[in-house]
Amino acid sequence: MRIFYLELKRVLKSKLTWILLALALLLSVLLAWLPTTYCYSNYTDEDGNEVNLTGLASIAHEKERQAEAAGIVTPQRVREAVETYQACLASYGVTESYDLPEGVYEREILPIAPLLHGVKEAFADPDTGMAPAIMEIDLEQIDDYYSVCETRIASLMQMEQPDSPRAQSKAVEMYRNTKKPFEVYPGMTSAVMDYQNIMGFLVLLFCVVIAAPIFSADYQSGADDILRCTRHGRVSLGIAKMFAALFISGAAFVLCAAVHILVADSLFGWECTRTSIQMMYSIVTLADMNIGGLQFLFAVAGLLSVLASVSFTLFLSARCRTTVSSLASSLVFCIAPVVISMTAPGALGAWLCSILPASGTSIQASVLYAITDFQFLNLAGLSVWMPYAMIGACMIEIPLFAFLAVRSYCRHALN
Amino acid sequence: MELLIDKVSKKFKDKKAVDNISLELTPGVWGLLGANGAGKTTLMRMIAGIMQPTSGQVLYDGVPIQTLGEGYRDVFGFLPQEFGFYPEFTVKDYLAYVAALKGLTERESRRRIRELLERVSLTDVYNKKIARLSGGMKRRVGIAQALLNDPEILILDEPTGGLDPGERVRFRNLLSEFAHDRIVLISTHIVPDVEYIATCHAIIRDGRLLATGTTEELVRLVEGKVWSCTIPARAVPEYESRLQIISLRNENDGSVSIRYLAENPCNDISVPSVPRLEDLYLWLFPQGGVENPKRTSRKKGGIHR
Numbered sequence: 001m002r003i004f005y006l007e008l009k010r011v012l013k014s015k016l017t018w019i020l021l022a023l024a025l026l027l028s029v030l031l032a033w034l035p036t037t038y039c040y041s042n043y044t045d046e047d048g049n050e051v052n053l054t055g056l057a058s059i060a061h062e063k064e065r066q067a068e069a070a071g072i073v074t075p076q077r078v079r080e081a082v083e084t085y086q087a088c089l090a091s092y093g094v095t096e097s098y099d100l101p102e103g104v105y106e107r108e109i110l111p112i113a114p115l116l117h118g119v120k121e122a123f124a125d126p127d128t129g130m131a132p133a134i135m136e137i138d139l140e141q142i143d144d145y146y147s148v149c150e151t152r153i154a155s156l157m158q159m160e161q162p163d164s165p166r167a168q169s170k171a172v173e174m175y176r177n178t179k180k181p182f183e184v185y186p187g188m189t190s191a192v193m194d195y196q197n198i199m200g201f202l203v204l205l206f207c208v209v210i211a212a213p214i215f216s217a218d219y220q221s222g223a224d225d226i227l228r229c230t231r232h233g234r235v236s237l238g239i240a241k242m243f244a245a246l247f248i249s250g251a252a253f254v255l256c257a258a259v260h261i262l263v264a265d266s267l268f269g270w271e272c273t274r275t276s277i278q279m280m281y282s283i284v285t286l287a288d289m290n291i292g293g294l295q296f297l298f299a300v301a302g303l304l305s306v307l308a309s310v311s312f313t314l315f316l317s318a319r320c321r322t323t324v325s326s327l328a329s330s331l332v333f334c335i336a337p338v339v340i341s342m343t344a345p346g347a348l349g350a351w352l353c354s355i356l357p358a359s360g361t362s363i364q365a366s367v368l369y370a371i372t373d374f375q376f377l378n379l380a381g382l383s384v385w386m387p388y389a390m391i392g393a394c395m396i397e398i399p400l401f402a403f404l405a406v407r408s409y410c411r412h413a414l415n
Numbered sequence: 416m417e418l419l420i421d422k423v424s425k426k427f428k429d430k431k432a433v434d435n436i437s438l439e440l441t442p443g444v445w446g447l448l449g450a451n452g453a454g455k456t457t458l459m460r461m462i463a464g465i466m467q468p469t470s471g472q473v474l475y476d477g478v479p480i481q482t483l484g485e486g487y488r489d490v491f492g493f494l495p496q497e498f499g500f501y502p503e504f505t506v507k508d509y510l511a512y513v514a515a516l517k518g519l520t521e522r523e524s525r526r527r528i529r530e531l532l533e534r535v536s537l538t539d540v541y542n543k544k545i546a547r548l549s550g551g552m553k554r555r556v557g558i559a560q561a562l563l564n565d566p567e568i569l570i571l572d573e574p575t576g577g578l579d580p581g582e583r584v585r586f587r588n589l590l591s592e593f594a595h596d597r598i599v600l601i602s603t604h605i606v607p608d609v610e611y612i613a614t615c616h617a618i619i620r621d622g623r624l625l626a627t628g629t630t631e632e633l634v635r636l637v638e639g640k641v642w643s644c645t646i647p648a649r650a651v652p653e654y655e656s657r658l659q660i661i662s663l664r665n666e667n668d669g670s671v672s673i674r675y676l677a678e679n680p681c682n683d684i685s686v687p688s689v690p691r692l693e694d695l696y697l698w699l700f701p702q703g704g705v706e707n708p709k710r711t712s713r714k715k716g717g718i719h720r
């Protein structure tokens with residue numbers, strides 16, 4: 001314990017560590033606030049003046065305008081919203097809302113817009129996946145809205161995973177188990193989650209930069225020669241170094257994620273966290289959770305990903321002779337999921353993105369996007385939903401690479 | 416107490432860095448002499464247990480050091496040639512860190528650090544970052560860390576590099592005091608550093624042990640081979656081209672006193688000079704380590720031809 005404490009103190013004495021941790025915290029706040037700046041509202045006031053709102057004022061305005069849409073998304077309310085939409089567009093003789101005269105959308109459609117989320121997707125053509133215009137939707141069918149959604153997930157999975165009936169049936173089963181009716185509380189956008197993803201990725205990079213020299217810097221400076229000649233300078237020191245790096249990284253991520261979520265939810269409104277994930281992403285998203293749950297689960301997945309990446313970085317650090325090589329190789333593995341997701345689509349890309357330690361919170365290939373997607377990994381008759389595979393891989397990688405790091409450290413230079 | 420190096424060899428790819436060295440280290444200060452690249456550091460790393468020999472083994476009181484593990488490291492102190500430290504640490508933090516790794520309790524650690532800082536004259540800078548210390552001070556921090564656990568075996572690889580003459584004297588005195596009932600092995604190519612404090616020396620070249628013995632025994636090997644004479648200054652280049660000159664000193668009358676190594680005097684005015692350990696070193700490693708084919712392999716207290 002004393003060695004762990006001293007090692008913790010040593011890492012925390014480094015200026016670079018403090019600069020990176022302070023930067024991570026600052027970015028957590030900044031990235032929570034940034035999505036508010038993209039919010040924009042425009043309306044004509046009672047005097048006929050055009051009013052433009054941005055940021056928090058825009059969020060408050062939209063919440064006020066959509067207050068009546070908030071709550072449980074019953075088929076009845078969806079039907080009423082679609083009915084209102086169709087009547088409005090019919091009265092102006094148009095088939096798409098963007099053809100409406102200026103100010104009409106804000107006045108008549110905007111208040112019900114949250115309830116219209118996913119309606120077109122639910123009624124998409126089962127063979128082509130093409131969504132109809134809301135004007136084409138038969139109101140009678142909306143009475144059985146959630147059954148329509150279940151039919152939609154079945155047809156969608158047939159398109160997404162045509163060769164895996166097991167994945168199809170699993171997806172249908174998962175969707176059937178989601179809590180319905182959904183709920184919606186307007187105000188928050190999916191950009192909040194995207195920025196949580198960016199925050200997680202940046203913290204991951206910072207933690208990797210802190211962890212990369214843990215062993216290799218000692219080899220490079222020769223400090224290691226002295227340390228491994230001491231009584232506790234091998235296994236005990238290796239374990240202490242490993243735990244210190246994991247503790248600092250874990251604590252940094254937990255703090256940054258907590259700050260980010262607290263700031264974002266405070267800015268957008270805590271009631272938004274009760275919105276069902278299906279009312280922000282695809283109406284047939286498989287996960288049974290609301291936005292608050294998604295934020296928490298993504299934070300947990302991000303934490304596991306950071307710990308797995310740091311664990312892997314420690315392993316590389318214990319294998320490399322210089323800090324430059326350990327840092328460079330670690331960073332390559334951090335950005336690998338981003339590159340793979342862009343260059344290797346299909347099953348190979350999905351597998352690689354699932355097993356790489358940084359995947360959990362990587363840009364474009366994170367657990368967040370896996371949760372809101374419909375990818376399954378198929379192997380020998382088994383179908384595993386990608387987020388489960390990603391989280392499972394991280395849980396295996398943390399102890400595995402930590403063990404390999406300590407083992408490599410103990411064996412370093414002996415030959 | 417005995418540290419036995421038993422037929423130890425170390426091969427890196429095609430090169431044998433240490434070639435079948437056997438040496439029995441008993442309490443006292445031992446000097447390990449050899450030119451750069453002779454294999455001193457490799458040998459010391461194997462004695463320290465941080466490098467595995469390709470063949471042979473190191474035994475402490477008859478037990479292989481790998482078997483002893485922590486037990487060996489408990490009685491062991493090591494200062495490598497490159498003293499790596501953590502730049503963010505102060506002297507006190509660094510010593511406390513190493514003391515914890517050496518298994519000292521916090522109380523013992525505080526007492527020992529205070530004591531050693533006084534002995535190596537670093538009390539004034541104990542709260543200063545190591546990175547900001549002079550080269551000599553850093554070296555003294557390195558020596559202090561090696562002594563933290565009051566080791567029975569102390570291995571110092573080129574410990575006097577960067578020390579000024581005063582610090583070297585203090586260092587020699589410190590080691591002489593410390594070496595009582597302990598094995599201290601100092602590797603160096605700066606012969607005067609060990610000439611007077613080492614009870615025995617081992618000389619290695621190209622990974623092989625050339626000679627072992629006390630200073631007196633080894634010096635005897637070059638008896639009758641060290642000469643001195645005074646020559647005109649203009650003759651120096653000619654003498655330098657055919658002799659191995661150990662030292663040159665300009666005299667007031669324009670002549671030059673030279674001291675040189677040779678089997679026989681090179682002129683009628685040369686007189687025998689009292690040999691020193693450095694003369695033997697230069698005899699064995701002429702021109703900075705180039706092997707003289709006439710001066711070859713080892714024997715205790717002597718050199719094989």
